[in-house]
Amino acid sequence: MAVRERVVRRLDDCGAVVLCADLSELRAMLFPSAVAVPVAVPASGPVRFGELVVDTVGHLVTWREKPLALTRLERELLARLASPPLGVWTYERLFDTVWGGAYLGDTSILHSAIKRLRRKLRAAPEGPSVETVRGVGYRLAAV
DSSP: OOHHHHHHHHTGGGSOOOOOSSHHHHHHHHOTTOOOOOOOOOOSSOEEETTEEEETTTTEEEETTEEEOOOHHHHHHHHHHHSSSOSOEEHHHHHHHHSSSOOSSOOHHHHHHHHHHHHHHHTSTTOOEEEEETTTEEEEEOO
């Protein structure tokens, strides 16, 4: 017997049980007529923040025309932080745009990715930095 079936049988007397694979599936089940709210996603062209250029399509990030070695995830995070409207990106919004809506309250994966991104950005002389807005999210700042 599958794990899901056993869980449903145990919870049968408790009321309705909803099982879904991920948060986007749950949203679709709960709000079928809701229109997806557009999230600021970088256009197909490069995103610019001063002398920082993030080209997610070309898989290239440059600072003052010198390439920075970033992973796909780090490029995506940096592209979001550098995208208009510039400001604080909440944890939820970053999870929605970078991970596709997988935010379930645990921010450890995001904190780890930001930590790696910060370390690589520090190697860029006078480069931008990622600032923490405690309890809210992150923003990109020029040094």
